[in-house]
Amino acid sequence: MKTLTVSVVTPDGPILEDSYEMVSCKAQSGELGILPNHIPVVAPLVISAVRLKRNNETIRVAISGGFIEVSNNQVTILAQSAESPSDIDVQRARKAKERAERRLKAKQDDIDFRRAEYALKRALNRLDIVEKR
Ligand code: ATP
Structure with a gap:
Protein backbone atom coordinates (compact mmCIF):
# COMPACT_ATOMS: atom_id res chain seq x y z
CA MET A 1 0.00 0.00 0.00
CA SER A 86 5.18 12.32 25.51
CA ASP A 87 6.90 15.71 25.09
CA ILE A 88 4.05 17.69 26.65
CA ASP A 89 4.67 18.98 30.16
CA VAL A 90 1.20 18.82 31.72
CA GLN A 91 2.04 21.07 34.67
CA ARG A 92 3.37 23.73 32.34
CA ALA A 93 0.25 23.56 30.17
CA ARG A 94 -2.00 23.79 33.25
CA LYS A 95 -0.11 26.85 34.45
CA ALA A 96 -0.30 28.43 31.00
CA LYS A 97 -4.07 27.75 30.97
CA GLU A 98 -4.55 29.40 34.39
CA ARG A 99 -2.40 32.38 33.43
CA ALA A 100 -4.35 32.89 30.21
CA GLU A 101 -7.70 32.57 32.01
CA ARG A 102 -6.60 35.18 34.57
CA ARG A 103 -5.57 37.54 31.77
CA LEU A 104 -8.86 37.05 29.95
CA LYS A 105 -10.78 38.02 33.09
CA ALA A 106 -8.71 41.17 33.63
CA LYS A 107 -9.71 44.30 31.75
CA GLN A 108 -7.11 44.99 29.11
CA ASP A 109 -6.60 46.14 25.56
CA ASP A 110 -7.51 44.12 22.49
CA ILE A 111 -4.00 42.94 21.66
CA ASP A 112 -3.37 41.44 25.09
CA PHE A 113 -6.83 39.88 25.08
CA ARG A 114 -6.10 38.22 21.73
CA ARG A 115 -2.73 37.01 22.98
CA ALA A 116 -4.34 35.47 26.05
CA GLU A 117 -7.00 33.81 23.88
CA TYR A 118 -4.32 32.16 21.74
CA ALA A 119 -2.30 31.14 24.81
CA LEU A 120 -5.44 29.53 26.24
CA LYS A 121 -6.09 27.66 22.98
CA ARG A 122 -2.51 26.35 22.93
CA ALA A 123 -2.73 25.16 26.54
CA LEU A 124 -6.14 23.50 26.06
CA ASN A 125 -4.92 21.81 22.88
CA ARG A 126 -1.88 20.37 24.72
CA LEU A 127 -4.00 19.14 27.64
CA ASP A 128 -6.54 17.59 25.27
CA ILE A 129 -3.84 15.71 23.38
CA VAL A 130 -2.34 14.31 26.59
CA GLU A 131 -5.83 13.19 27.71
CA LYS A 132 -6.50 11.36 24.41
CA ARG A 133 -3.13 9.67 24.31
P1 ATP B 1 4.20 28.74 27.93
O1 ATP B 1 3.47 29.97 28.40
O2 ATP B 1 4.15 27.62 28.91
O3 ATP B 1 5.59 29.03 27.39
P2 ATP B 1 3.21 28.84 25.23
O4 ATP B 1 1.93 28.31 24.63
O5 ATP B 1 3.33 30.32 25.26
O6 ATP B 1 3.36 28.17 26.68
P3 ATP B 1 4.74 28.34 22.89
O7 ATP B 1 5.13 29.76 22.57
O8 ATP B 1 3.62 27.73 22.10
O9 ATP B 1 4.44 28.23 24.46
O10 ATP B 1 6.00 27.39 22.74
C1 ATP B 1 7.33 27.77 23.10
C2 ATP B 1 8.17 26.51 23.17
O11 ATP B 1 7.83 25.79 24.35
C3 ATP B 1 7.94 25.54 22.02
O12 ATP B 1 9.17 24.91 21.73
C4 ATP B 1 6.93 24.54 22.57
O13 ATP B 1 7.07 23.27 21.95
C5 ATP B 1 7.33 24.49 24.04
N1 ATP B 1 6.19 24.24 24.94
C6 ATP B 1 5.24 25.11 25.31
N2 ATP B 1 4.40 24.57 26.21
C7 ATP B 1 4.83 23.30 26.40
C8 ATP B 1 4.36 22.21 27.20
N3 ATP B 1 3.29 22.31 28.00
N4 ATP B 1 5.06 21.07 27.16
C9 ATP B 1 6.15 20.94 26.38
N5 ATP B 1 6.63 21.92 25.60
C10 ATP B 1 5.98 23.09 25.60
Whole structure:
Protein backbone atom coordinates (compact mmCIF):
# COMPACT_ATOMS: atom_id res chain seq x y z
CA MET A 1 0.00 0.00 0.00
CA LYS A 2 1.18 3.50 -0.80
CA THR A 3 2.04 5.70 2.15
CA LEU A 4 2.69 9.33 2.88
CA THR A 5 6.05 10.60 4.09
CA VAL A 6 5.24 13.07 6.84
CA SER A 7 7.62 15.71 8.22
CA VAL A 8 6.72 18.01 11.09
CA VAL A 9 9.14 20.92 11.27
CA THR A 10 9.41 23.83 13.74
CA PRO A 11 11.93 26.67 14.13
CA ASP A 12 13.74 24.37 16.60
CA GLY A 13 14.17 21.74 13.89
CA PRO A 14 12.39 18.58 12.74
CA ILE A 15 10.06 17.00 15.32
CA LEU A 16 9.05 13.93 13.36
CA GLU A 17 9.64 12.26 10.00
CA ASP A 18 8.00 8.94 9.21
CA SER A 19 5.55 7.11 6.92
CA TYR A 20 1.80 7.09 7.60
CA GLU A 21 -1.35 5.92 5.83
CA MET A 22 -3.39 9.02 6.52
CA VAL A 23 -2.96 12.55 7.90
CA SER A 24 -5.90 14.50 9.34
CA CYS A 25 -5.56 18.10 10.35
CA LYS A 26 -7.55 21.25 10.92
CA ALA A 27 -7.11 23.93 8.29
CA GLN A 28 -8.57 27.42 8.69
CA SER A 29 -11.13 26.36 6.07
CA GLY A 30 -12.08 23.13 7.91
CA GLU A 31 -10.95 19.53 8.45
CA LEU A 32 -8.50 18.11 5.91
CA GLY A 33 -8.00 14.39 5.39
CA ILE A 34 -4.96 13.44 3.32
CA LEU A 35 -4.57 9.98 1.82
CA PRO A 36 -1.85 8.79 -0.62
CA ASN A 37 -2.12 10.33 -4.11
CA HIS A 38 -3.83 13.45 -2.78
CA ILE A 39 -3.68 16.47 -5.07
CA PRO A 40 -1.11 19.15 -4.12
CA VAL A 41 -2.29 21.40 -1.30
CA VAL A 42 -0.96 24.32 0.72
CA ALA A 43 -3.21 25.41 3.59
CA PRO A 44 -2.92 27.38 6.83
CA LEU A 45 -3.65 25.36 9.97
CA VAL A 46 -5.20 26.40 13.28
CA ILE A 47 -4.08 25.49 16.83
CA SER A 48 -5.08 21.81 16.88
CA ALA A 49 -4.01 18.17 16.81
CA VAL A 50 -2.51 16.67 13.68
CA ARG A 51 -3.57 13.01 13.56
CA LEU A 52 -1.24 10.49 11.93
CA LYS A 53 -2.66 7.03 11.18
CA ARG A 54 -0.79 3.80 10.60
CA ASN A 55 -1.70 0.12 11.29
CA ASN A 56 -4.95 1.05 13.05
CA GLU A 57 -3.08 3.37 15.40
CA THR A 58 -3.40 7.12 15.58
CA ILE A 59 -0.83 9.42 17.06
CA ARG A 60 -1.61 13.04 17.77
CA VAL A 61 0.80 15.95 17.57
CA ALA A 62 -0.10 19.30 19.13
CA ILE A 63 0.60 22.18 16.76
CA SER A 64 0.20 25.90 17.35
CA GLY A 65 -1.01 26.75 13.86
CA GLY A 66 1.26 26.82 10.81
CA PHE A 67 0.97 25.39 7.33
CA ILE A 68 0.54 22.05 5.62
CA GLU A 69 2.00 21.35 2.21
CA VAL A 70 1.14 18.19 0.29
CA SER A 71 2.88 17.19 -2.91
CA ASN A 72 3.91 13.82 -4.39
CA ASN A 73 2.92 11.88 -1.23
CA GLN A 74 5.16 14.12 0.88
CA VAL A 75 3.32 15.96 3.66
CA THR A 76 5.19 18.81 5.35
CA ILE A 77 3.76 20.52 8.40
CA LEU A 78 5.51 23.74 9.33
CA ALA A 79 4.48 24.97 12.76
CA GLN A 80 5.69 27.54 15.29
CA SER A 81 5.61 24.71 17.87
CA ALA A 82 4.78 20.99 17.72
CA GLU A 83 4.81 18.38 20.46
CA SER A 84 4.07 14.66 20.64
CA PRO A 85 2.07 13.65 23.75
CA SER A 86 5.18 12.32 25.51
CA ASP A 87 6.90 15.71 25.09
CA ILE A 88 4.05 17.69 26.65
CA ASP A 89 4.67 18.98 30.16
CA VAL A 90 1.20 18.82 31.72
CA GLN A 91 2.04 21.07 34.67
CA ARG A 92 3.37 23.73 32.34
CA ALA A 93 0.25 23.56 30.17
CA ARG A 94 -2.00 23.79 33.25
CA LYS A 95 -0.11 26.85 34.45
CA ALA A 96 -0.30 28.43 31.00
CA LYS A 97 -4.07 27.75 30.97
CA GLU A 98 -4.55 29.40 34.39
CA ARG A 99 -2.40 32.38 33.43
CA ALA A 100 -4.35 32.89 30.21
CA GLU A 101 -7.70 32.57 32.01
CA ARG A 102 -6.60 35.18 34.57
CA ARG A 103 -5.57 37.54 31.77
CA LEU A 104 -8.86 37.05 29.95
CA LYS A 105 -10.78 38.02 33.09
CA ALA A 106 -8.71 41.17 33.63
CA LYS A 107 -9.71 44.30 31.75
CA GLN A 108 -7.11 44.99 29.11
CA ASP A 109 -6.60 46.14 25.56
CA ASP A 110 -7.51 44.12 22.49
CA ILE A 111 -4.00 42.94 21.66
CA ASP A 112 -3.37 41.44 25.09
CA PHE A 113 -6.83 39.88 25.08
CA ARG A 114 -6.10 38.22 21.73
CA ARG A 115 -2.73 37.01 22.98
CA ALA A 116 -4.34 35.47 26.05
CA GLU A 117 -7.00 33.81 23.88
CA TYR A 118 -4.32 32.16 21.74
CA ALA A 119 -2.30 31.14 24.81
CA LEU A 120 -5.44 29.53 26.24
CA LYS A 121 -6.09 27.66 22.98
CA ARG A 122 -2.51 26.35 22.93
CA ALA A 123 -2.73 25.16 26.54
CA LEU A 124 -6.14 23.50 26.06
CA ASN A 125 -4.92 21.81 22.88
CA ARG A 126 -1.88 20.37 24.72
CA LEU A 127 -4.00 19.14 27.64
CA ASP A 128 -6.54 17.59 25.27
CA ILE A 129 -3.84 15.71 23.38
CA VAL A 130 -2.34 14.31 26.59
CA GLU A 131 -5.83 13.19 27.71
CA LYS A 132 -6.50 11.36 24.41
CA ARG A 133 -3.13 9.67 24.31
P1 ATP B 1 4.20 28.74 27.93
O1 ATP B 1 3.47 29.97 28.40
O2 ATP B 1 4.15 27.62 28.91
O3 ATP B 1 5.59 29.03 27.39
P2 ATP B 1 3.21 28.84 25.23
O4 ATP B 1 1.93 28.31 24.63
O5 ATP B 1 3.33 30.32 25.26
O6 ATP B 1 3.36 28.17 26.68
P3 ATP B 1 4.74 28.34 22.89
O7 ATP B 1 5.13 29.76 22.57
O8 ATP B 1 3.62 27.73 22.10
O9 ATP B 1 4.44 28.23 24.46
O10 ATP B 1 6.00 27.39 22.74
C1 ATP B 1 7.33 27.77 23.10
C2 ATP B 1 8.17 26.51 23.17
O11 ATP B 1 7.83 25.79 24.35
C3 ATP B 1 7.94 25.54 22.02
O12 ATP B 1 9.17 24.91 21.73
C4 ATP B 1 6.93 24.54 22.57
O13 ATP B 1 7.07 23.27 21.95
C5 ATP B 1 7.33 24.49 24.04
N1 ATP B 1 6.19 24.24 24.94
C6 ATP B 1 5.24 25.11 25.31
N2 ATP B 1 4.40 24.57 26.21
C7 ATP B 1 4.83 23.30 26.40
C8 ATP B 1 4.36 22.21 27.20
N3 ATP B 1 3.29 22.31 28.00
N4 ATP B 1 5.06 21.07 27.16
C9 ATP B 1 6.15 20.94 26.38
N5 ATP B 1 6.63 21.92 25.60
C10 ATP B 1 5.98 23.09 25.60
